[in-house]
Amino acid sequence: MESGTGTSSDQRMNAALPASYESQQQHRPWADLPADILGVAFGRLALFEDRARLRSICRAWRAAALHLRAPPPLPMLVLSDFSSYYSFREEATMTDASRSMPLPKKETAADAGTVARCVGSFGGWLVGVSLIKGRSFGDHGCFLTNPFSRGVVRLPPPSTSGRTRSVDASSSRRPCAMSFCKVVLSSSPADDTSSKCVVAAISVIKRAAKLAFWRSGMKSWCVCDVACITEFMDIVFCHGKLYMLGDGEFGPELFAFEISEDDSSGLMVSRVEHYAYEFDLPEVDVGTDWRLVEWRGKLIVATCTVEARVRVFEVDLSSDPARLTEMESLDGDCIFITPCSSRSFRSCDYDGFGGDLIYLIDGGSNHRPERFVYSMKDEAMAPFAADIPEDRLRALDGTFMNPTWLFPHQ
Known part of the structure; x- marks a missing residue:
């Protein structure tokens, strides 16, 4: 039975608590949002920018987002x-x-007199090449950049003295000017030398096509001189091979390139199949x-x-x-x-x-x-x-x- 004062035990307990307790109960911190509810909200965000904003709310949300399973952003x-x-x-x-993509300053600094263009992507990575202003042809630099992690992988200059290797395994060193129009990757690159990612690039200068390869640790591109490469149409990695469409005399031609390791140059084309x-x-x-x-x-x-x-x-x-x-x-x-x-x-x-x-x-x-x-x-x-x-x-x-x-x- 309650005393004659008319004050309940709950009221007496609440009176003994700090004045902010009730407010805290009504407005729980966002950091305490249950993970399952946060996962539903995260999965409903289709844009990468919105997911980035969610992760920036607090440390708890950022940590939770790393373990959430959600479909890839659009x-x-x-x-x-x-x-x-x-x-x-x-x-x-x-x-x-939206705002511009952050780029490596070394390749795109205004005082360097270079202009950059994007020529490919893989996952969250972009492939860029830079050209010296006023130069008629030949790319000056090539780089991979992840605008979200700010990772950068710098590749050898496309236009340089590099090893040129043909299918018959003969090779020579001579100046080679290349201007990349498309670059594809076999897997996601890493910022260390353990990456097995193979980079394949098609260069076209004055309608002359070249196929070049690079992998982490190589100091120059391996340029493949193959008679079957005429006018370039497209390339893609699939089933561990590089497939290429070329514009032949009687229509598009399909080729498959098998790429293997080579002690002297790092990579070489070991086999070409014409389908x-x-x-x-x-x-x-x-x-x-x-x-x-x-x-x-x-x-x-x-x-x-x-x-x-x-x-x-x-x-x-x-x-x-x-x-x-x-x-x-x-x-x-x-x-x-x-x-x-x-x-x-x-x-x-x-x-x-x-x-x-x-x-x-x-x-x-x-x-x-x-x-x-x-x-x-x-x-x-x-x-x-x-x-x-x-x-x-x-x-x-x-x-x-x-x-x-x-x-x-x-």
Whole structure:
């Protein structure tokens, strides 16, 4: 029974507590948010920038985010000159331009008289090359940079006196000028010498193509002089090999390069396979641009016809000749393509993000739009990234500057 004062035991207990206790109970610190609730919130953030803001709230959130399992953030589009990047919204539209990507000062310092451009990506890493202002051709430097971890890996200058090795294992040292148009990586690079990442680059100067390789520890590029390399179309790593499409006399030609270690130069091309192929649809137009993509461990080819229809083919290398079979869907995935980077992405992790779509940005042809998204389900094309000003995609001389897709980790 309560005393005649009318004061309960709970009231007496609360009176003995600090005045701030009730406020603390009603407004618990954000750091005490349960991990399961934090995980739900983190997984709903599609943009990498939003996830970075969540991690910056406090140490507890930052530590928790390291152990959360969430789908990878949506892709980002980096302009060729690194001047800015655009994020991909969950509604499949692009955000306004964000701040520029942080770059290594040694390669891009204004007083160094160099200009940098982006020529490839892998995961959260970007590949950049620098050109000395006023120089007519030949890249001065090459580097890998992770704008999120601020990691930097500096590669040997592309234009230098390096070892040139052909398939027959003969080699020589002579000056070699290269201007990289696309660079691909076999795996994610590391900041130490233990990385087994192989870097492959295509150089094109005055329509003469060269294929160059590098791995950590090498002091120069290994340049492959192979007669089969004519006009370059695309390259991609898949199944432990480097696959290349070249523009042959009778249409695109497919090659596979096996890369092995060499005591003298570090890497060498030990074998080149040339694949003859046939289509299941003989009426396909083989005169259009082709792109190679690795999708779920399979090698696929995407091409856009003159009617602005994108067609996707799975490559079967087990048959002779190799067979290219047209695909009707990507099992809900999407493909993102630019001349500098091509990759598939699992889009079903995000509500409202359509599947079986191909996002393509390419300024190599005038007979089709440079920026569009193609639906494999509807066989319909729609404008894409139309909000990016045209002048942001062109150099001062009017030439198209290919942007690069970046796929950051969480």
